[in-house]
Amino acid sequence: MLLFTNGIIRTMDPAAPVVEAVLVGDDGRIAATGRAADLDKPGVRRVDLGGATLLPGFNDAHVHIWKLGLLLTVQVDARSAVAPDIDTIVARFRERAATLPPGTWITGRGYNETALPERRHLTRADLDAASTEHPIALTRTCGHMIVANSKALELAGITAQTPNPPGGVIVRDEAGEPTGLLQETAMGLLNRAMPEIDDATMADAIRATMRHQLALGITSATDPLLTPSILSVYRDLEARGELIVRVNGLPIRRPDGGTETLPLPERFVSDTLRIDCVKFFADGGLSGATAALSEPYKVTGDCGVLRFDTDELTQLMWEAHDAGFRIATHAIGDVALDQVIGVYEALHRRKPQPGLRHRIEHLGLPSAEHLRRCKALDIIAVPQTIFIGALGNAFRRYLPDRFLSRCYPVRAMLDAGLTVALSSDAPVVADDNPLAGLKAAVDRIDPTGELLAPEQAITREEALYAYTMGGALASGDADNRGSITPGKWADLTVLNGDPLTVPLQDLLELKVQQTYVGGRLVYEA
Numbered sequence: 001m002l003l004f005t006n007g008i009i010r011t012m013d014p015a016a017p018v019v020e021a022v023l024v025g026d027d028g029r030i031a032a033t034g035r036a037a038d039l040d041k042p043g044v045r046r047v048d049l050g051g052a053t054l055l056p057g058f059n060d061a062h063v064h065i066w067k068l069g070l071l072l073t074v075q076v077d078a079r080s081a082v083a084p085d086i087d088t089i090v091a092r093f094r095e096r097a098a099t100l101p102p103g104t105w106i107t108g109r110g111y112n113e114t115a116l117p118e119r120r121h122l123t124r125a126d127l128d129a130a131s132t133e134h135p136i137a138l139t140r141t142c143g144h145m146i147v148a149n150s151k152a153l154e155l156a157g158i159t160a161q162t163p164n165p166p167g168g169v170i171v172r173d174e175a176g177e178p179t180g181l182l183q184e185t186a187m188g189l190l191n192r193a194m195p196e197i198d199d200a201t202m203a204d205a206i207r208a209t210m211r212h213q214l215a216l217g218i219t220s221a222t223d224p225l226l227t228p229s230i231l232s233v234y235r236d237l238e239a240r241g242e243l244i245v246r247v248n249g250l251p252i253r254r255p256d257g258g259t260e261t262l263p264l265p266e267r268f269v270s271d272t273l274r275i276d277c278v279k280f281f282a283d284g285g286l287s288g289a290t291a292a293l294s295e296p297y298k299v300t301g302d303c304g305v306l307r308f309d310t311d312e313l314t315q316l317m318w319e320a321h322d323a324g325f326r327i328a329t330h331a332i333g334d335v336a337l338d339q340v341i342g343v344y345e346a347l348h349r350r351k352p353q354p355g356l357r358h359r360i361e362h363l364g365l366p367s368a369e370h371l372r373r374c375k376a377l378d379i380i381a382v383p384q385t386i387f388i389g390a391l392g393n394a395f396r397r398y399l400p401d402r403f404l405s406r407c408y409p410v411r412a413m414l415d416a417g418l419t420v421a422l423s424s425d426a427p428v429v430a431d432d433n434p435l436a437g438l439k440a441a442v443d444r445i446d447p448t449g450e451l452l453a454p455e456q457a458i459t460r461e462e463a464l465y466a467y468t469m470g471g472a473l474a475s476g477d478a479d480n481r482g483s484i485t486p487g488k489w490a491d492l493t494v495l496n497g498d499p500l501t502v503p504l505q506d507l508l509e510l511k512v513q514q515t516y517v518g519g520r521l522v523y524e525a
Contacts, residue, residue, distance in 0.1 A: 001025055002490075002519060005036045007049025008498050011484035012056050012468045022054065024490040028518030032486055052513055053498045055464070056483050057219025057491035058434040059471025061421035062361055062382050065213075065223040065247065066230055067109070067143070068427045069205025070197070072212065076108030078138060079430045080115050086126055089138070093130035102133035105152075105194055109139040109427060112287070114394040115447075121171075122147045124180030137190055141391075142285035142428055146187045147180045156193035158182075165189065167307035168256075169290075184284050184305045188256035202233045203242075210245040214523040216433050217493030217512040220471060220481055222248040222382075222423070224279055224328060224361060227255065231265060234273060243272040244522055246491070248475035250279035250328050253316055261316060264323055271489075271518075274475060277326035277359070280317065281307050283336035285428075286364050286407075287387070287394035291333035293365075297398045304333050314343050321347040326356060326476070328382070332364035334403075341373045348377060359474060362425075363413070365403050371416035380474045381418045383408050385441035385463070390429040392446025404453060410441055410466075411456040421470035422463060435499060438463040439507045460500045490519035 002024040009019050011033065021036035023044070032039055040046075071077060076092050083089045089111055096106050113121045127136045127149035135152035139145070148156070160176045168186030171179045182190055197205075213221060226234070226249045237243050251265040268275040284290025284305045289297040292304040308316075320327050331340040337360070344358050359380045366374070374381065385408060387395075395407055406412070413420050422441065426432035441463040446452045458466075472482025481489050494514040499507060515523035 001031065001044045002047050003036065003039055003044045004047045004049060004054055004492075007051055007494075008053040009033075009484065010053065010055055010464070010498075010500065012465055013483040013485045019484070022484055024519040028490055028520065030484055030486050030488050030490050033484060049494065053495045054484070055217070055493045055495065055499075056468040056481070057493050057515065057517070058217045058467050059220040059421070059475075059482065060213070060218050060423050060426075060432065060434065061222050061471040061474045062224050062384065062423035063221050063426045063432060064143070064225060065209045065221060066202060066205050068212070068432070069207070069209040071109050071427050072208045073205050074201060076106060076138075077110055078108045079110035079141070080112065081430060083111070085116055086118050086122055089122065090126055090130045093127065093136055093138070097131035097134045100134060104134055106131070106134050106136045107139070107194075108137075110141050110430070111138060112141045112391070112394065114287070114397050121145070121181050124148060124150050124153060124178070127180065137194065140288055142288045144184055144285040144288055144290050146182045146190055148182065148190050149180065152190060152193070153178055153180065156190045158189055162189070167305055169305065183288075183290055185256050185307060191256060196229065199229070199233050199236070202230060203237060206233065206237060207242065210243070213245050214515045214517075215512060217495070217515050218245060218434065219491035219493070219515065219517050220246040220248070220475070220477070222250060222471070222475055224250040226251045228262065228265075231275065235268070238270060238273040244517060246272050246481065246517070248274045248277070248477070250277050251275065252279045253320070254280070264320060264325060267325070274477070276476065277328050278320045280313070280327065280329045282313070282329050282331040282340050283307060283333050286332050286399070287391040289398040291364060292335040293333045293400070293403070294335050295400050298400065299398055303335070306335060306339065308339075310339055310343065313339065314346055317343055317347060318350070321353065321356070322351060324353065324356065326358055328359040328361055330361045332362045334365050334367065334370070337363070337366055337370050341370060341377070341379075344377055344379065345373065364408055365406055366409065366412070367406065368412065368416075371412060371418065375417045379418065381413050381420045382423055382474055383410055383413070383420065384423055384425045384429075384437070385410055385444075386424050386429050386432075386437035388444050388446055388452050389436060389440040390431070390447065392450075392452045393448055395452065396446065405455070407453050409453065409456040410458050414458060414462060419470060419473050420466045421474035422466040423471070433508070434467045435507055435510055438467060438499060439504065441466070443504060464499060490516055492516040
């Protein structure tokens with residue numbers, strides 16, 4: 001048994017928000033909280049916090065674990081920290097091509113045209129400069145666009161005559177030729193031509209992300225886009241006891257660019273893996289101007305992409321709702337939110353499911369009426385305040401001015417009575433540190449140093465709750481994680497300072513000293 005003492009212990013449990021000591025049982029669960037003198041007993045091993053702060057483990061409620069892992073292990077990193085301009089991005093692909101046989105696919109991720117000095121997307125011509133013998137696919141940071149070189153387009157059969165798929169766009173030049181940029185479901189046309197990632201590579205990617213997360217104090221996470229093959233890898237890792245971060249997986253029903261609907265997954269819940277919620281995409285991304293809006297974006301003049309016809313979406317969601325699966329839907333723009341909330345309302349009218357709480361991932365531009373309707377259905381909101389600090393300049397570039405004041409309005413979500421789970425959506429952002437998301441929720445400073453909708457700021461306490469208990473509520477695990485409460489797993493994070501009292505400008509200087517999962521030390525700085 002472990003007894004944590006001599007520090008600041010914030011439990012996120014309203015019944016006892018701050019305690020003097022925490023006793024962890026041999027079963028890996030919280031045995032008791034209270035006074036150290038009352039909990040100390042023979043055989044108990046003391047963990048002296050030395051004035052550090054003990055918190056429940058962070059829960060990243062929406063993070064693409066396997067995608068981040070591929071970027072950490074095998075993909076070309078095109079994020080601005082290492083590739084600040086197009087020439088450097090091309091050079092990184094050229095270097096990788098020099099190490100691989102011709103014909104080998106090369107993939108990468110992370111560029112953001114709004115942060116590049118060229119202020120434009122890459123094209124097939126740019127990537128052809130890296131190689132014409134290797135098919136190349138570079139995913140934008142948001143994950144809603146891919147740039148392909150000529151070889152990749154050839155292998156995918158994408159030409160000037162290829163029609164846009166439903167819910168997607170093949171961007172073309174003035175002559176009608178594909179530029180190489182594929183948006184939304186059009187990405188699937190390319191994905192189908194790419195070799196599937198083998199199980200060993202995928203398992204290594206997942207392991208790499210979990211190690212990375214533990215160093216950030218993250219002990220639980222939701223991976224919101226699983227195909228059957230990736231789900232199989234997760235099930236295998238779970239069976240071998242290798243899921244060192246507890247994962248809530250969201251199998252996708254309709255992959256990009258396809259017309260085939262994947263079957264409902266087998267429902268599965270263990271101590272480290274939960275599969276009982278399915279995923280849909282209703283629209284595109286906000287930072288790349290593809291989320292579905294009711295008026296045109298600046299710069300592009302488009303209104304974004306709505307991925308589904310409402311009748312089809314209703315039919316697909318009904319199967320999951322009727323079977324008792326929770327539903328998590330990516331919906332950002334006001335048009336997409338109208339559609340998704342309306343479908344959720346129709347599902348509950350047709351078959352009320354008390355306690356079946358569907359989710360909306362991102363909930364980027366809701367109106368007060370959207371939030372009222374969400375509350376009536378007990379919908380869980382999973383927004384990303386970290387986007388403000390990482391991508392706020394893109395929002396300013398593309399969004400019509402009237403939408404800026406309702407951009408990720410977490411204050412309004414909480415005031416409307418919604419359960420909010422904060423998250424990173426990594427690798428959409430380069431830094432998935434929960435403290436960065438917490439800070440952005442409080443100060444709402446964009447990359448240029450300007451405030452973005454400052455009236456939507458929340459308190460540190462609210463943000464910390466949303467990064468711990470909020471994630472537990474969103475995944476259906478409020479009874480076993482999210483707070484330091486007797487009976488719950490001893491998933492704990494030790495920081496070298498108190499995130500609720502350190503000066504806000506110093507918040508990101510805090511470091512994780514230790515991370516525990518089930519009472520077991522799994523990371524130490």
